[in-house]
Amino acid sequence: MNSLNIDNIKNRTSVRTFINKEIETNKLELIQEYIDINENKTGLFGNETKFKIVKGNINPNKKEKIGTYGFIKGTQTFIVGIMKKDKENNHLDYGYSFEKLILFLTGLDIGTCWLGASFNRNKITKLVELQEDEIIPCITPIGYAENKMRFMEKAIRLTAKSDHRKDWSELFFNTNLLPLTKNQAEKLEIPLEMIRLGPSASNKQPWRIIIDNEKVHFYLKRTPNYGKYLAYDIQMIDIGIACCHFQISSEELGLKGEWTIKNPRLNTEDKDTIYVCTWIRE
Template identity: 40%
Template sequence: MDYQSKATDLIRNRCSWRSFGDRAVETEKRNKLDEFIKTLESPLWGNMPRVKLLDMALPGKGRVSGTYGIIKGAGVFLVGAIKPGYRDMEDFAYIFEKIILCATDLNLATCWMGLTFARGLVAEKIGLAPDEMIPAISPLGYPAKRRALADRIARLSSGSAKRKPWKELFFQGGWQEELTPDAAGAYQTPLEMVRLAPSATNQQPWRIVKQGNVFHFFLQRSPGYDKLAGSVDMQRLDMGIAMCHFELTTEEVGLEGEWIEKEPDLALPKRCEYLVSWKGN
């Protein structure tokens, strides 16, 4: 099932909402989301998450239990569970972001949540298996007319409306030469959609090095982020979102290629690690 809108429009228009009104999500839209989830194919590394729409509270009825006062008024949540495996976090986020964008396509508000929810409560709701974990959830609904104070504080503290410039994220040949939008050519839009991706506290940990027709994706870790949520690696989730945006946009603009794991011979900056590469045809 495809989006009704362009993926690039959905990526540009989506923003995080933590304050929701009392309008319930219609059954028709819930069914469309369920159908979309059923059509999703297995991600690159084969770790397919289990994603459900769960009723957590009555819409518009104050702060939602289990979200530490961050979410107000949301009645429905997207909840994802996955079994541990190689590149499980990247696969989870790749799939979950596709669903988030489907919700955006249905004019529903969302918010990636990897830290600020009580996993025990959500685990009970989804019937978490012993060999599963919950990397992230998202409230789902119609935004309130005005953001609640906690919502405004969260946006200000993370600087979520701001993004790093190209020169800090994208490089050509190696780490010394920045990749400009003009030099990126046909890949300017896919890279820009990576730049606009959401990330944990807006750290934007993706770094991409272009070598010929290959784009190498690296994770530039922020100190301490691999310890924040136990077995859930927040910044690897961020990389899965970046991969999702890049691939959706290449499809939209007609660029063919494939993901490969072939680390280039580059000296890595401190706290930087290779993830995957995109090879254009």
């Protein structure tokens, strides 16, 4: 069964509290097989993300663990996503490939959570033997979700408004920059809704979509000063996640298209909104 589907987009949720249970060997083998396939780690524009499964104990004698500053509890197994620096469209492809992996794991009933800042990078770097031309924007813990949330997890979700999604009128538009209705979206209604359901850093939901006949233009509406101290573009990674959800749901519905980067030069009248890429329906 293909786990890259609409149901798993709907079922995916961020898990920060895990039960004390090891992932079965056969599932770990399935995950390793998945991340070894080039197609699964290559983004829409050709950049490859390297994934590594790591165990948290660097020095078992000292019981030294991967630090997540209290954000994650109950697992010390993680998947690290490694990206090449200074490659064109690398952040976009990174978000796309990593979210595909997240959805694959969802299909195995394995809990995940995008972590972009709340982990000890020095310890992770040692574990994966990071090269000079590589960077680790994000990791995810993996394991089985605890049914009951900790107080801290509830507080994190409340602060980020994790269960809140922006209305269609804030995200999807026609070429006149008027809000797009679900009826106007026609066959694209479900793929657009799958974008709306996507995870994003601090739940900023920075994707903005303009429907231009058979073209779907993806824009990034930046949050001023957000992530400016990071060594990577966290909000461009979010757009990769949006592209992933759109591509997977479109394929499942039999909607074929191709991706390109060709700015339509539409006047968005917003200096913080930038064009990223376009899907063209065949």
